[in-house]
Amino acid sequence: MKSSLWQCTWLTAIAAALAWIPSTAAAEDAKPFRVGIVTFLSGAAAGPFGVPARNAAEVVVEALNAGTVVAPYGNTKGIGGAPLEIVFVDEAGGTTKQVTEYRNLVQQKNVDAVIGYISSGDCLAIAPVADELKKLTVFFDCGTPRIFEDASYKYLFRTGATATIDNVAAALYLNEHKKNTRKIAGINQNYAWGQDSWNDFVAAMKVLVPNVQIATSQMPKLLAGQYGAEISALLSADADVVHSSFWGGDLDALILQGAPRGLFKKSTVVLTAGETAVQKLGDQIPDGTIIGARGPFDMFAPDTELNRWFRKVYTDRYNVPPSYPSYKMAQAIFGLKAAYEKAQAGGKAAPSQEQIIVAFEHLTFEGPGGKVTMGLGKGHQAVQGTAYGTVKHVGDKFTLTNVTTYTAERVTPPDGVKSEDWIKGLKAAK
């Protein structure tokens, strides 16, 4: 009688424990960390930027939730043990639409954080709203330095470097590898990105080559597609160097229309965002063209375990290697994870948003493109080095020679100094 009573008690206790275990496990896993991811899913910027970024978010988040990411992110599943949940939003539709959708993400979808924005206009519009709604927001790609140079924000971070590095590094690279540059020309799209890129490049070149001559600046409209007249103007300008910040279909068009007419032979063409064209048009980019990837990404990425892993999972899934927007998206997700787990300080509990923000400020973390430091804008803006290389086909294979990397300090102004003022004091490589 007695023993059966004991048995009963034990069985009850075990049953209760068994029932309790999954319930605690559920309590730990129950609250996923919801992230709104905003990137171009339609329109001209979707193909070259938006979709590669979305793809990167998908593979990285899936791997994080499965716990299959390599060091230094292999220790915990998801984000600090909580599964990551993604809500995708299309970045198309203009700033008014984007501010509306950002508010919907925060107020209706109740996301814990937002990662996104490729267009600088969208970033400028979202920045004050992030602080108004007090929601942790990470910009992953947009390049305008105005965000943290004209204002400061508490809830906003940007894990990608500003566009300043692209053009300063391009000028430094020319100064190192093409010393006889005397006459420059440009072809840039007539909108903020193209205008800023050209202005930064000219300002940097004027410092490095004081008597540099500007032969012509062609500013066709965005997505014009046909550049016959501009190419003629560039050919007759007879410049040593032609600078272009073209991207997407415009970049493809410039390569396809300019190469047969000898533009790339007559002048050294610098394509600051050239990396996105390599996958599709690598064979057709003439030797001697200088290309950049807006940071240490893709062919400029360091040979780390994380980078090898990222390239493999991405290529296995999508059959193409990741391009720089994919790298920048992965970098933003890893940055958020690093900040979150630093805020946990070894514990298991979910940190508060305030704790994540404190941990994020001045954080140094590793992305597939190497180390990233949140060094500007009071610890909210990433600084990162970049690299340029010269195209050289070996047989049929696309390769880069004279690859030169520039540390963050070489191409980024110190905190509190505006990019345009800083460029004027630039120093040439010794």
Added chain:
Amino acid sequence: MNPRDRTLVTLVAALVVLLAVGALLPPWQFLATVALAKGCAVLGLMLLLRTGLVSFGQGLYFCLGAYSAGGLGQFLGVTDALVLLAAGCLVAAVVAVVLGFLLANYRNIFFAMLSLALSMILYGLLVKSQALGSTDGFNVAPPTLAGWALSGHDGRFFLYALACVVAFAGALTLDRYFKTPLGRLAAAIRDNELRVEYMGASVRQAIHVKYVIACALAGLGGALTGLTVGHIDPEMAYWTTSGEFVFVAILAGTGSVAAPFLGSVLFEIVRSVAYQHSPNTWQLALGTAMLLVIMFLPRGLWSIFATRGKVA
């Protein structure tokens, strides 16, 4: 009840409902504020549609209104919402008076194309002006009302309430205008211009006045949008913005001064829901919804109410 009073009662009821719904559903306030602001531009367009004119260039005034309000705030430090709205409205009206001399000579596709061309000129100018941020535009400081900041939870509601009142005033004014002799000329001009001239009215002048009213409303809507969103850029003058106004106007129908606001709010809600639930195919969802409206309600959304009105 005579028809004028019925409109007034409907509008007052709509205003009360809007304020109540806005107070109860704060997450929707922003979307509704933007929808009402755009509704002002559509209201102006409805006036032109009733006159038989389609302007594909209301974005010009929408953008001018926004840049006037935003520029006053950014460069002169003016933040009072009423002053900024009045400025947006006024600048748009003044430009419309000037351009009206040219546009009042044209009809049909020529009027549409010319208005579109003018708005694209403004777009081109703004894209080239780097001091105004080119395509990136610039941010607009949060507005104030009688020295009180319209930001934060309560401030946002007051901004929304302001948009409701502006929309209400716009709709009521236009309704009164439609009942004046000059207002009634709209349908006459659309049906037979020659007869209007024989009756002794100047078609050119009537169109000019209507154009100015429509553009002032677009400027008002633009200023309100700029203040609400907190950011303005040249996209507001791009033809897709103007196209959206035409689209909403046709979707809503021209049956009542309340129709543009109903159409605008529904359009924003449908688009927003589509964005959230099918991020990769929202255009398809939006297009399907619009196609259904065009197929089953060829006279616009307002025809649901209009038939009932006639019976009563």
